[in-house]
Amino acid sequence: MSGRLRILVLLTAACLSSAPLIAQSTGAIIGTGVDNFDITGINQNHWILAGQVTTLRGDPIRGANVEVEPLSGGGGFRNLITDLQGRFQTEYSLSGVTVKEFSVALTVTQKGFLKAHETIDLAEPSKALIYTVTLREPEEDPSLLSQADLISRLAPRLKKLGASEGLSAAGEKDYARGVEEFLDRNRPDRALPHFTKATRHDPSCVQCRTMLALAQLDSGDWDGAYSNLGQAYNKILADPSVGRPEPLLALGVMESWRREPRIAAGCFVEALKYAPQDSLALQELGRSQLLLENWGAADQYLSKAMAAGAGPEVQLLRVEALLGGGQPQAASAEMTRYLGGRDVKKMPFQVRQLWVQIQDRMKVQAAYVRAKPKGNAAIDYLHRLPPDLKGLEPATDQGQLDSILGAVGKTVAEFFRNFPNTSSLEQIHQEKLGRNHKTFATVDQEFHYLCFTPVKAWGPGFYEYRADMLGNRTSPRGS
Numbered sequence: 321m322s323g324r325l326r327i328l329v330l331l332t333a334a335c336l337s338s339a340p341l342i343a344q345s346t347g348a349i350i351g352t353g354v355d356n357f358d359i360t361g362i363n364q365n366h367w368i369l370a371g372q373v374t375t376l377r378g379d380p381i382r383g384a385n386v387e388v389e390p391l392s393g394g395g396g397f398r399n400l401i402t403d404l405q406g407r408f409q410t411e412y413s414l415s416g417v418t419v420k421e422f423s424v425a426l427t428v429t430q431k432g433f434l435k436a437h438e439t440i441d442l443a444e445p446s447k448a449l450i451y452t453v454t455l456r457e458p459e460e461d462p463s464l465l466s467q468a469d470l471i472s473r474l475a476p477r478l479k480k481l482g483a484s485e486g487l488s489a490a491g492e493k494d495y496a497r498g499v500e501e502f503l504d505r506n507r508p509d510r511a512l513p514h515f516t517k518a519t520r521h522d523p524s525c526v527q528c529r530t531m532l533a534l535a536q537l538d539s540g541d542w543d544g545a546y547s548n549l550g551q552a553y554n555k556i557l558a559d560p561s562v563g564r565p566e567p568l569l570a571l572g573v574m575e576s577w578r579r580e581p582r583i584a585a586g587c588f589v590e591a592l593k594y595a596p597q598d599s600l601a602l603q604e605l606g607r608s609q610l611l612l613e614n615w616g617a618a619d620q621y622l623s624k625a626m627a628a629g630a631g632p633e634v635q636l637l638r639v640e641a642l643l644g645g646g647q648p649q650a651a652s653a654e655m656t657r658y659l660g661g662r663d664v665k666k667m668p669f670q671v672r673q674l675w676v677q678i679q680d681r682m683k684v685q686a687a688y689v690r691a692k693p694k695g696n697a698a699i700d701y702l703h704r705l706p707p708d709l710k711g712l713e714p715a716t717d718q719g720q721l722d723s724i725l726g727a728v729g730k731t732v733a734e735f736f737r738n739f740p741n742t743s744s745l746e747q748i749h750q751e752k753l754g755r756n757h758k759t760f761a762t763v764d765q766e767f768h769y770l771c772f773t774p775v776k777a778w779g780p781g782f783y784e785y786r787a788d789m790l791g792n793r794t795s796p797r798g799s
Contacts, residue, residue: 365416365445367395370409373402373428373453376542376578379785379793380406381455384430391423391439409448416445428453437509437540454542461577462670463611465604470573471534473600474566475503478531486562487528491521495528498535508538519548524559526552530567546574553587565591565598572604581611599628607637615645632658639674648681739782741772746786748796765796 373384386400386408395412402408414422421441428436433455443449460466479499481487487495498514501507515532522528529552536545552567572587588605595601606621618641625634635658642651655678659667664675705712746769752761767786774781788794 363416364413365419365422367412367414367419367422367442367445368409368448369411369424369440369442369451370448371407371426371451371453373406373408373430373455375433375793376454376456380404381430381433381793382406382791384408384428384433384455386453387427387429389425389427391425392419392421394419395422426453428455430455432457434458435540436542438544439512439541452543454546456542456577463607464576465573465607467537470570471538474570475531475534477566478527478534479503481525481527485527486522486525487518488521491518491525491528494518494521495531498531502531502535502538508535511535512539524555524562526555526562526564526567529555530564530570533567533570546571549574553590556590563594565595565601568594569598569601569604572608576604576608576611581608584608585612597628599625599630599634602628603630603634603637606634606641610637610640610644613644615641619645636671636674639678643674643678643681648678648685652678652682739773742770744769750798763797767794767796 369388371386373381373386375381380402382402382404384402384406386402388398388400388410390396390412394414398410400408400410412422422445423439423441426436426438426440428438434457436453436455438451438453440451481495482492494514495518498511498518500511501514502511512532512535515528515535518528519525519532529548533545533548533552536542536548549567549571553571556563556567568587568591572584572591575581575584575587585605585608588601588608591598591601592605602621602625606618606625609615609618609621619638622634622638622641626638635654639651639654639658642648642654655675658671664672667675746767748763748765748767750763751759753759766789768789768791770785770787772783774783786794786796
């Protein structure tokens with residue numbers, strides 16, 4: 321009993337003696353008034369960076385390299401690799417006393433894509449938002465307006481802005497510095513901070529936000545550009561008095577790059593409300609109709625663009641519209657005007673290819689005219705059946721026609737509505753033949769192939785994906 325009492329007394333003494341030490345230590349920290357002193361695990365904020373790397377169409381990119389460089393609040397450089405879903409995540413634990421805001425610069429690279437740069441201001445501590453980083457393929461589609469052409473056509477329009485465009489004195493100074501870095505010194509990355517300050521000074525300035533978006537595009541920040549143009553578009557919808565064609569034009573071109581010609585066309589139509597004779601808006605609206613195969617509308621808008629002073633590129637687009645609309649003769653005449661005496665054999669591939677298509681279409685048309693039978697004798701299927709239809713008995717009346725056609729239409733609709741998702745091993749064999757019909761080049765390719773059919777409002781949508789034997793996204797190549 322006395323032994324237990326001695327142990328209890330010793331433990332009590334130990335606890336009583338340690339209490340003042342903790343109190344003195346805590347009191348020393350609180351009483352120092354030193355704001356930047358922190359104990360590990362106490363007063364720490366956790367900043368979560370989570371994102372996904374995708375293509376323009378939203379497909380995930382695995383194995384992309386993500387470099388994270390903190391711009392404020394400390395923390396070290398980190399290197400991340402995206403998973404199978406293109407995702408990445410990391411966390412910074414920083415002093416909650418000294419770090420109130422935290423931002424990082426991302427540099428994302430992957431073989432076969434352009435490098436992307438983004439600056440991200442993280443949300444509140446411990447709040448995880450998914451940030452998207454879009455990578456673009458290096459080869460631009462020659463049928464679309466290039467990024468360089470978009471910037472060179474729009475940026476000069478926005479070079480000088482002032483109070484009439486809603487800029488304050490402070491905003492005007494920052495904007496002028498940004499213009500100098502972007503257009504005069506060709507340093508879009510250094511222009512971004514100045515344009516960002518200008519938009520913060522004057523949030524209602526849609527032209528400032530448009531110029532910021534163009535600089536972001538030029539520096540590799542697709543998502544920032546798309547977001548800023550979307551904000552400008554929303555401001556214009558909310559207050560048409562601040563409307564300008566430039567943000568609508570830029571957003572429309574970006575939508576066309578995303579293979580969304582219908583959405584792009586809507587942006588161009590809105591742009592024409594503020595500048596009905598804008599040659600670039602007319603040109604791109606015509607181009608969107610080409611992509612939608614609305615040949616007549618494409619020819620109409622492209623003709624207006626030419627009348628408004630658009631460049632020679634519009635003539636080539638109009639050649640495509642005329643050819644697609646079944647007017648090879650008119651297309652040939654427009655091509656002749658475009659060439660202006662130049663040798664077509666010395667022109668770029670796209671021009672030569674279009675010229676060959678015109679010649680082929682004219683030959684087919686001529687052959688059809690020669691083969692067309694003389695006269696207008698009609699074939700009477702009811703009384704003189706062709707040999708292939710021998711034994712077919714015609715109906716005595718048309719009463720059942722509606723029900724038959726309805727049943728056929730319902731069956732076809734059900735077939736497409738229930739079309740299954742398909743996964744397979746695809747094998748492609750190509751041969752290139754010479755004039756003597758002998759093979760002089762072959763290409764064999766294998767892909768993991770996936771076709772899935774999400775149901776849209778108008779019916780099924782077909783999406784195809786191909787990956788090589790290592791699982792990397794790819795597409796068939798020609799011989």
